[in-house]
Amino acid sequence: MGIDECEWCNLTAKDKQWLLYETVFWDIYLADKQDYVGRCILVLKRHCDSFMHLEDDEWQDLKFVIDITEKIMREVLGAELCNWSCLMNDFYKKSNPNPHLHIHMRPRYRKPVQLGQKLFYDSEFGHHYDNQKQVQISAEEMEIVFGKLRAAFDKL
Amino acid sequence: MGIDECEWCNLTAKDKQWLLYETVFWDIYLADKQDYVGRCILVLKRHCDSFMHLEDDEWQDLKFVIDITEKIMREVLGAELCNWSCLMNDFYKKSNPNPHLHIHMRPRYRKPVQLGQKLFYDSEFGHHYDNQKQVQISAEEMEIVFGKLRAAFDKL
Numbered sequence: 001m002g003i004d005e006c007e008w009c010n011l012t013a014k015d016k017q018w019l020l021y022e023t024v025f026w027d028i029y030l031a032d033k034q035d036y037v038g039r040c041i042l043v044l045k046r047h048c049d050s051f052m053h054l055e056d057d058e059w060q061d062l063k064f065v066i067d068i069t070e071k072i073m074r075e076v077l078g079a080e081l082c083n084w085s086c087l088m089n090d091f092y093k094k095s096n097p098n099p100h101l102h103i104h105m106r107p108r109y110r111k112p113v114q115l116g117q118k119l120f121y122d123s124e125f126g127h128h129y130d131n132q133k134q135v136q137i138s139a140e141e142m143e144i145v146f147g148k149l150r151a152a153f154d155k156l
Numbered sequence: 157m158g159i160d161e162c163e164w165c166n167l168t169a170k171d172k173q174w175l176l177y178e179t180v181f182w183d184i185y186l187a188d189k190q191d192y193v194g195r196c197i198l199v200l201k202r203h204c205d206s207f208m209h210l211e212d213d214e215w216q217d218l219k220f221v222i223d224i225t226e227k228i229m230r231e232v233l234g235a236e237l238c239n240w241s242c243l244m245n246d247f248y249k250k251s252n253p254n255p256h257l258h259i260h261m262r263p264r265y266r267k268p269v270q271l272g273q274k275l276f277y278d279s280e281f282g283h284h285y286d287n288q289k290q291v292q293i294s295a296e297e298m299e300i301v302f303g304k305l306r307a308a309f310d311k312l
Contacts, residue, residue, distance in 0.1 A: 050237065051222045059219045066207045081206065081248060081255075085241040089264065092237060093282040099237070108245065126249040131284050 001098040003047045008100035018146060021068070021153035025061040028069060028153070030146050035133040036106040037113045037120050038077045038145060040069060044101040051086065054101070062103075069105055072152045077145075079107035083129055115141045157254040159203045164256035174302060177224070177309035181217040184225060184309070186302050191289040192262040193269045193276050194233045194301060196225060200257040207242065210257070218259075225261055228308045233301075235263035239285055271297045 003009045018030040020040065031039040042065055048054060054062075066084070073079040083106040091099040106129050109122035120136050137145065159165045174186040176196065187195040198221055204210060210218075222240070229235040239262040247255040262285050265278035276292050293301065 050226065051219070051240070052226050054219070056219075059215075063207070063210070063212075063215045070206065070208050081244055083241070083243045083245065084207070085239070085243075087239045087241075087284065088237055089239065089281075089283055089285075092264070092266065108248070110248065125245075127245055128243065128287050129245075131287075 001096060005098055006047055006100050008043060008102065009047050020146070020149050021156070023061050023065055025058045026065045028065060030142070030149065031104070034135050034137045034142055034145070036083075036108065036122060036129065037115070037136060038073050038079065038107040038149065040105045042066075042069070042103040042105065048101045049099040050088070050101060066105075068153070068156060072149060073105075073107040076148050076152045077107055077113055078109060078111060080110045080125075081108050082106065083108055115144055157252060161254055162203055162256050164199060164258065165203050176302070176305050177312070179217050179221055181214045182221045184221060186298070186305065187260070190291050190293045190298055190301070192239075192264065192278065192285065193271070193292060194229050194235065194263040194305065196261045198222075198225070198259040198261065204257045205255040206244070206257060222261075224309070224312060228305060229261075229263040232304050232308045233263055233269055234265060234267060236266045236281075237264050238262065239264055271300055 018032070019027055020030055021028045025045055027043045027045060029041045029043060031041050033039065042062070044058065046058070070082045073082055085104045086101070087104065088099045091097040108125055108129070110125050112119040112121045115137065118141070124130050174188070175183055176186055177184045181201055183199045183201060185197045185199060187197050189195065198218070200214065202214070226238045229238055241260045242257070243260065244255045247253040264281055266281050268275040268277045271293065274297070280286050
């Protein structure tokens with residue numbers, strides 16, 4: 001088990017269209033599932049199963065990646081905070097798991113996010129994110145969010 | 157707002173009874189809510205609102221704290237992985253939040269955890285943790301878990 005059998009090591013061009021930014025060690029993607037507007041996934045560029053096995057420079061770089069991501073979520077989308085989680089549960093559905101380290105980031109909003117004429121509400125603000133929450137935005141709105149975020153990352 | 161108004165900066169002796177280990181910058185507590193056996197909370201010893209405002213040495217030390225915690229959960233309790241999250245939502249129920257950085261760690265188990273003659277099941281293994289899950293263990297069993305973990309941390 002390893003790189004060849006890992007879909008996170010072999011992302012398709014379709015997956016990579018949502019790449020917002022990359023550093024030496026990490027990729028920042030806008031998540032497919034926009035349940036919370038701006039939701040991202042930070043993906044380590046190397047196959048590695050857990051925080052425990054990260055190298056020091058990968059851990060240092062992760063701090064930079066978290067900092068720029070949260071700053072941009074606050075400035076561009078008006079997030080009041082970000083929820084961070086490293087869970088990895090899905091990999092363990094298999095008896096022989098092959099986990100690839102990634103981190104979920106959900107921006108959380110006290111005030112609704114405005115995209116064009118539409119408002120998007122974080123109705124659970126102040127509470128745990130709703131893991132069953134439905135996707136809030138259309139494909140076109142996702143393109144708008146991606147464009148705004150990408151422009152902010154490009155300015156770094 | 158700051159240290160004086162922060163209950164995480166002013167933990168009681170009753171709270172501190174569950175301290176498993178401390179480093180220069182972080183405290184590791186066994187969580188009150190043992191929904192997943194061995195659940196811990198990592199608490200920064202300084203008042204700070206987010207990862208963004210952590211100092212470099214605090215971030216470095218966090219990696220060490222994560223590493224030892226996951227290693228001990230695997231070795232002592234048989235966890236197959238750990239779920240990590242930094243959410244901070246509760247603080248934002250207030251209009252003037254005063255967040256204090258802390259990280260939740262839930263150990264996850266493919267096989268049941270045995271405490272004495274009782275078995276404890278992670279029936280959601282391979283799936284997101286159940287945020288509504290009830291506490292699984294008695295006060296006496298929590299003491300046993302604390303004792304086992306504390307002994308392992310003491311050996312570091």
